[in-house]
Amino acid sequence: MFELTAQDYKDAAARLARLRGEALDWLNRRFQNVRDEEISDQVARDIAVIQEWERDCCYCTDISKCRHSRSVLTIREEGTRDGFRTFYTRAHTCDACVSYMESMGLNKKQGRRQ
Numbered sequence: 001m002f003e004l005t006a007q008d009y010k011d012a013a014a015r016l017a018r019l020r021g022e023a024l025d026w027l028n029r030r031f032q033n034v035r036d037e038e039i040s041d042q043v044a045r046d047i048a049v050i051q052e053w054e055r056d057c058c059y060c061t062d063i064s065k066c067r068h069s070r071s072v073l074t075i076r077e078e079g080t081r082d083g084f085r086t087f088y089t090r091a092h093t094c095d096a097c098v099s100y101m102e103s104m105g106l107n108k109k110q111g112r113r114q
Helices: 006-030 041-058 095-103
Strands: 071-081 084-093
Touching (some): 006 041
C-alpha cells in the first residue's frame, strides 16, 4: 500500500497555495477586487487548466488536431453568497471552430451541412 509522508503533504499544500495565488492574480486581471477566500481549491485548479488551454490555443493552426474537443473554458462570476462571489467554469465551442463550420456551411448545433 502506498502511504504519503509528511513531506508529500507539505509539497501538496505548497502546490495548492501556488495555484491559488496564480488563480487570484488571473482573476483580478478579469474581475474587480477578488479576494482569496472567494477562490475555492476547485476554481484554482480549473484556472490552471484554462491557462494551459489558452496557451495551446495561441498556437492552433488546424482545428482538426484540437486537443480540447474543439472547446474552450471560460470562468464566470455569478451572484453573491453571504457577501462572497462564486466563480463557475463553463465550456463552449471555440470561435475558430465556429468560423470553420460556418465557412463549410455546417450547422453549429448539428455539425451537419445546412
